[in-house]
Every structure is written in structure tokens, then in C-alpha cells.
Amino acid sequence: MSERARGEEAAAGKAVAPGAAAVRGTRDILPPESSRWQWVEGVARRVCERYGYREIRTPIFEAATVFTRGIGEATDIVEKEMYLFRDRAGRELALRPEGTAGVVRAFLEHKLYAGPLPVKLFYLGPMFRYERPQAGRYRQFEQFGVEAFGSADPAIDAEIISLGIAFLEAVGLDRWELRLNSIGCPTCRAAYREMLVTELSPRRQELCRSCEQRLERNPLRILDCKEPGCQLLVEPLPGLESYLCSDCRAHWETVQHYLGELGISYRKYPRLVRGLDYYTRTVFELVGTGLGSQDALLGGGRYDGLVEAMGGPSVPGIGFAAGLDRLLMSLAGGDGLPPAAAATDVYVARAGEVPMGAVLQLAERLRRAGIRTELELAGRSLKAQLKVADRLGARFVVIAGEAEWARGLVTLRRMADGLQEEVARTEVPGRLSELISET
Numbered sequence: 125m126s127e128r129a130r131g132e133e134a135a136a137g138k139a140v141a142p143g144a145a146a147v148r149g150t151r152d153i154l155p156p157e158s159s160r161w162q163w164v165e166g167v168a169r170r171v172c173e174r175y176g177y178r179e180i181r182t183p184i185f186e187a188a189t190v191f192t193r194g195i196g197e198a199t200d201i202v203e204k205e206m207y208l209f210r211d212r213a214g215r216e217l218a219l220r221p222e223g224t225a226g227v228v229r230a231f232l233e234h235k236l237y238a239g240p241l242p243v244k245l246f247y248l249g250p251m252f253r254y255e256r257p258q259a260g261r262y263r264q265f266e267q268f269g270v271e272a273f274g275s276a277d278p279a280i281d282a283e284i285i286s287l288g289i290a291f292l293e294a295v296g297l298d299r300w301e302l303r304l305n306s307i308g309c310p311t312c313r314a315a316y317r318e319m320l321v322t323e324l325s326p327r328r329q330e331l332c333r334s335c336e337q338r339l340e341r342n343p344l345r346i347l348d349c350k351e352p353g354c355q356l357l358v359e360p361l362p363g364l365e366s367y368l369c370s371d372c373r374a375h376w377e378t379v380q381h382y383l384g385e386l387g388i389s390y391r392k393y394p395r396l397v398r399g400l401d402y403y404t405r406t407v408f409e410l411v412g413t414g415l416g417s418q419d420a421l422l423g424g425g426r427y428d429g430l431v432e433a434m435g436g437p438s439v440p441g442i443g444f445a446a447g448l449d450r451l452l453m454s455l456a457g458g459d460g461l462p463p464a465a466a467a468t469d470v471y472v473a474r475a476g477e478v479p480m481g482a483v484l485q486l487a488e489r490l491r492r493a494g495i496r497t498e499l500e501l502a503g504r505s506l507k508a509q510l511k512v513a514d515r516l517g518a519r520f521v522v523i524a525g526e527a528e529w530a531r532g533l534v535t536l537r538r539m540a541d542g543l544q545e546e547v548a549r550t551e552v553p554g555r556l557s558e559l560i561s562e563t
């Protein structure tokens with residue numbers, strides 16, 4: 125760890141011993157929180173299935189050029205936020221800061237464009253950005269994203285937005301705002317860019333430091349700068365809409381028409397450009413409302429030039445990515461989150477001199493019968509064991525007591541009301557399956 129990084133840790137009041145804590149900006153997901161992650165990932169998979177999107181898994185690291193070419197050199201992600209490293213053979217690699225560039229690389233490598241189009245894919249997994257950590261912002265975070273290649277039809281723009289909304293609603297977020305814009309194609313954008321440079325150059329001193337640089341390299345980004353000074357300067361300038369060429373305008377209007385047909389309300393956001401170079405035409409964000417924070421939960425857009433820019437044929441594309449860390453945080457504040465699942469169905473308690481090997485066998489038979497089973501391993505008193513069973517949410521306890529055991533029996537206790545019955549050891553799996561399916 126560098127001195128500076130260690131200083132940051134100390135300032136954050138964190139343990140500074142190297143290796144004693146997760147690296148700054150990363151964290152552990154412990155049970156029962158991990159079950160919430162499984163749940164949200166399950167929802168994403170099921171929604172994608174309904175819309176015909178299938179899973180792609182790409183590597184967590186790629187050649188750095190995949191991202192520098194794919195995302196664009198003059199973007200915050202590539203300039204400041206990538207985890208770059210050389211492997212032992214000297215290759216320049218990067219941990220993926222987002223999902224799209226790697227998916228496009230895979231799309232080209234496996235010539236998916238030669239098969240039936242559109243190709244509709246989704247991914248789930250960690251992304252890495254060297255950003256300043258704060259609430260809801262991590263250096264390793266989880267995204268769910270979808271990409272559709274091979275259709276320039278505005279209908280797929282509407283479909284993918286609808287999928288994003290279906291996902292948010294399926295996790296219980298039914299208060300959202302759809303922010304929508306069109307940033308045109310390189311042709312109409314060039315004229316707009318020129319206008320921006322002409323208007324803003326004489327007042328460049330009033331821009332923030334980053335925007336002063338953006339003016340040369342990526343003037344569109346000035347539009348969504350959060351600095352009040354920059355916002356004030358761009359406020360009176362016309363939006364991109366009035367600069368759209370006729371094809372882009374027709375696309376933009378049809379997307380809005382289809383959203384209307386689907387009953388999806390939206391708000392036009394002329395300042396929405398999204399950070400990455402590859403976007404064309406439709407860009408959108410879904411923002412949770414009534415959550416206190418106005419952060420985008422999900423963002424995406426069309427990227428018709430990206431596949432070609434990465435060395436492939438001219439194939440249009442569109443996609444979005446949702447940040448799952450923030451999504452789960454917003455749910456934790458509301459009431460959409462399901463209760464953490466009980467850790468087990470059955471607890472096998474041992475009282476007195478009952479042979480451990482035989483109890484282990486019994487637990488094993490229950491597990492093979494598909495019953496979630498925990499086994500007492502700490503040698504606690506029966507009373508303490510019942511307490512543990514209760515804490516784990518077990519619905520039944522199998523009490524292997526010395527006297528019944530000797531007669532080939534065990535006691536089954538229903539935790540809800542303490543009702544007990546004696547059952548032959550050989551019949552425990554069958555009887556418990558029955559009882560569990562009854563409740």
C-alpha cells in the first residue's frame with residue numbers, strides 16, 4: 125500500500141495494518157445480506173428470460189485497449205478510474221470498469237454478428253473503478269446489464285427501457301423517473317459540439333478545471349457537469365434536440381411514440397449525455413424517486429458506432445447497466461426488501477450419550493431428502509440448543525435424546541407451538557418432509 129493510500133485509510137478511521145481489512149472501497153457481503161444479493165440477481169435473471177435476453181459471462185480483466193478503444197480516451201473512466209496493471213509477461217491489462225466493452229469484444233471474437241440478429245445478452249458481476257469511495261460508491265461494485273446488438277429499430281429502444289422498468293418494479297421500486305434524451309449521431313453532434321466550443325471558449329475561465337479540459341477533448345460532457353458555475357453557463361444554450369439530423373430526429377420521435385404506446389411516462393432531459401464516448405441517439409436513466417437520493421439506479425443508451433469502432437462490422441447496439449449496490453441500499457430504506465430467509469428448516473439436537481456418527485448419518489439423510497438441516501456441533505445443553513434452533517429460524521427440531529434413541533426413536537418438536545411427537549428414526553426424513561409441506 126502506498127503512503128498516500130495508507131494516509132487515506134488513517135483519515136477514514138480505518139485499521140491501517142496491511143491485510144487486516146478489506147481494501148478501501150471494497151467490502152464483504154456477509155450472510156444474511158448475501159441472500160438479498162441472490163434474490164436481486166434472481167429477479168434480474170427472471171426478468172431477462174421473459175424478454176429473451178440470455179446470460180453472457182466475460183472475464184473480469186481484459187487487455188486495457190478493450191476499454192480505451194471501447195469507452196473512449198477522453199472519459200473519466202479511462203483517464204482516472206481504471207485499475208491498470210501489467211501481468212508477469214508484461215501485458216497491459218485492466219480490471220473491467222463497465223460491462224459493455226468486454227461484451228462487444230466477445231461479440232466480435234465469437235462472430236455472433238454472423239448468426240441471427242438481434243443478439244440479446246445480459247450480464248451480472250463486479251466492476252472496478254478507482255473513484256472516491258462514499259456511501260453507495262465503491263471501487264468494486266456490482267452491475268446487472270443488458271445489451272442488444274443488430275437492431276436500429278426504435279422499438280428495441282422502447283423494449284430495453286421497458287425491461288429496465290420491469291426489473292425495478294420486480295424488486296419493489298415502483299416510484300421511478302425515466303430521463304430521456306437523444307444525443308444524435310456523429311454528424312449532428314459535430315455541429316452541436318462546434319456551437320458549444322464557440323459559445324463557451326470566450327468564458328472558459330468560468331468553467332471548472334475539468335470542464336476547461338473537456339472543452340478541448342469532450343465538450344459534450346460539460347452539459348452534465350454538476351458544478352453550479354458550469355451549469356449556469358450551459359443553461360441558456362440550446363439542447364441537442366434542435367441539432368438532430370432528419371434520421372436521428374425520426375428515431376427520437378418514434379422512440380417517444382413507442383414509449384407512449386407502452387404507457388411509459390418520461391421526462392425529456394436535454395442535458396443528459398452520459399459519460400461515455402460510444403453513445404449515439406437514445407440515452408436514458410432511471411432514477412428512483414422518493415428515496416431521498418436522486419442517484420441514477422440504471423443508465424444506458426444506444427451505441428450504433430461502437431462495434432465498428434472496435435474493429436467489427438457496422439452493427440448497431442443498445443444497452444443499460446444497473447448498479448446493484450445502490451439498488452439494494454435504496455430498498456433497505458424502503459419496505460421492498462424481502463426478509464432475510466431463515467437459515468434452516470430443521471435443527472438436529474443431541475441430548476445425552478447419543479453416538480455422534482449416527483446423528484451425523486441422520487442429518488445427512490435429511491439433507492439428501494432436500495431438507496435444510498443444521499446439526500448441533502458445540503455440545504450445548506438441550507435448552508441452549510433449542511435457543512440456537514429458534515435463532516436460525518428452524519421450524520422443527522429433531523431431538524436425539526438418549527432414552528428414545530435406545531428404543532430406535534427420536535422426538536420431533538414443532539417450534540411454532542412446541543408440539544412434540546415420537547417418530548422411528550428410519551421414518552424421520554419422510555415424516556419431516558410431510559410436516560414441512562403442510563406448513
Ligand code: AMP
Pocket residue numbers: 222253255260261262263264265266267399419420421422423424445446447448449450451
Ligand atoms: P455507469 O456505468 O457509470 O453508467 O453506471 C451505471 C450504474 O452503476 C449507476 O447508475 C450506479 O448505480 C452504478 N455505479 C456506478 N459507479 C458506481 C460505484 N463506484 N459504486 C457503486 N455503484 C456504481
